[in-house]
Amino acid sequence: xxxxxxLFEKYFRGETSLAExxxxxxxxxxxxxxxxxxxxxxLFEEFSKEMNETTNLPSVHAYIPKQRSMNxxxxxxxxxxxxxxxxxxxxxxxxxTTPENYAIIGGNRIDNTEFAQRYTAKKLTNxxxxxxxxxxxxxxxxxxxxxxxxxxTLSEVRRKMTELQNKLQLK
Amino acid sequence: MSDVRYSTFLRHYKCxxxxxxxxxxxxxxxxxxxxxKSILRDGEAARDAVQELIMKLWEKRAQLNEVENIQAFTMRxxxxxxxxxxxxxxxxxxxxxxxxxxxxxxxxxxEQKDLASRIRNMIDRLPELQRTIIRMRDVExxxxxxxAYVTSITENAVSANLSxxxxxxxxxxxxxxxxVEERIWK
Numbered sequence: 288x289x290x291x292x293x294l295f296e297k298y299f300r301g302e303t304s305l306a307e308x309x310x311x312x313x314x315x316x317x318x319x320x321x322x323x324x325x326x327x328x329x330l331f332e333e334f335s336k337e338m339n340e341t342t343n344l345p346s347v348h349a350y351i352p353k354q355r356s357m358n359x360x361x362x363x364x365x366x367x368x369x370x371x372x373x374x375x376x377x378x379x380x381x382x383x384t385t386p387e388n389y390a391i392i393g394g395n396r397i398d399n400t401e402f403a404q405r406y407t408a409k410k411l412t413n414x415x416x417x418x419x420x421x422x423x424x425x426x427x428x429x430x431x432x433x434x435x436x437x438x439x440t441l442s443e444v445r446r447k448m449t450e451l452q453n454k455l456q457l458k
Numbered sequence: 459m460s461d462v463r464y465s466t467f468l469r470h471y472k473c474x475x476x477x478x479x480x481x482x483x484x485x486x487x488x489x490x491x492x493x494x495k496s497i498l499r500d501g502e503a504a505r506d507a508v509q510e511l512i513m514k515l516w517e518k519r520a521q522l523n524e525v526e527n528i529q530a531f532t533m534r535x536x537x538x539x540x541x542x543x544x545x546x547x548x549x550x551x552x553x554x555x556x557x558x559x560x561x562x563x564x565x566x567x568x569e570q571k572d573l574a575s576r577i578r579n580m581i582d583r584l585p586e587l588q589r590t591i592i593r594m595r596d597v598e599x600x601x602x603x604x605x606a607y608v609t610s611i612t613e614n615a616v617s618a619n620l621s622x623x624x625x626x627x628x629x630x631x632x633x634x635x636x637x638v639e640e641r642i643w644k
Contacts, residue, residue: 298624299621299624299625299628300621300624300625301617301618301620301621301622301624302617302621305599305601308595308596308599309599326631326632326634326635327628327631329573329574329577329631330577330627330631332574333574333577333578333581334596334597336574337492337578337593337597338597338598340488340491340492340495341488341491342487342488342490342491342505342508
């Protein structure tokens with residue numbers, strides 16, 4: 288008992304080692320406490336209680352990875368913006384503002400001007416021939432009309448004779 | 459640049475891995491929280507302070523490789539951050555960190571019926587340096603040399619403050635007991 292009294296005195300003077308202080312904590316945990324030391328029980332129990340107090344902050348451990356992922360997202364967006372800008376620049380260079388001369392023949396793009404001109408001339412000749420062929424029946428019709436011209440005169444003579452006959456009958 | 463200077467340069471700027479950071483810093487977050495709570499006397503403010511410190515340490519993690527005793531370093535940083543916070547937010551209504559224990563009025567006494575909470579209150583009303591030292595020693599079980607580093611004072615000064623804090627608590631505990639006994643005999 289005297290040894291414990293001495294240890295308590297040493298403790299309150301701030302002269303105990305960590306090992307001696309652990310011995311005091313054990314003394315209260317064992318339960319066989321002298322009545323004169325009972326007053327200090329709550330003090331040592333309070334220290335043990337505080338030792339088990341935690342932050343109760345789950346976000347503390349989640350905090351660092353969260354910050355890293357935010358940085359990663361930021362860099363990803365930056366990279367995507369860079370790629371988009373590069374694509375736009377590339378398209379601008381590839382397609383100049385001045386228009387190009389080309390023709391589409393049979394669904395194919397023809398850049399050879401000479402070929403395109405020859406092809407067009409040939410097609411126009413074909414159209415001309417086709418038109419000439421189409422106009423031929425019309426020429427025949429004209430000939431028929433010319434041939435019919437004497438008949439027109441004959442009908443005129445007939446009309447005149449009818450008029451004369453009418454006049455003669457009146458008389 | 460010489461080899462020695464170059465290696466120092468590399469060591470200085472070598473980033474601490476996140477797992478290493480978790481092991482060395484975040485594992486002490488409970489101790490940091492208890493210290494911050496003891497100084498600020500407010501759980502919510504203590505949580506904010508711990509998060510603020512962890513954020514600052516993460517930003518400067520490259521320099522942490524230079525630190526020998528990470529626990530003592532982080533505890534010291536935590537204390538300084540809390541004291542800065544008190545200085546910034548101090549107003550007339552707030553308790554001064556140097557405020558001594560004041561006898562509770564009857565209303566406060568009925569409010570704090572529990573002897574354990576009364577003892578916590580006694581510790582909380584010690585001057586900041588004394589309550590920080592008593593908790594670092596009796597709760598965190600730190601060596602006097604570590605406490606001296608955290609509080610930026612000598613080991614002798616730590617012993618003197620520890621003794622003063624324990625003597626005050628002892629006097630108040632004995633006073634409480636005497637009063638309870640008197641009440642019983644009446």
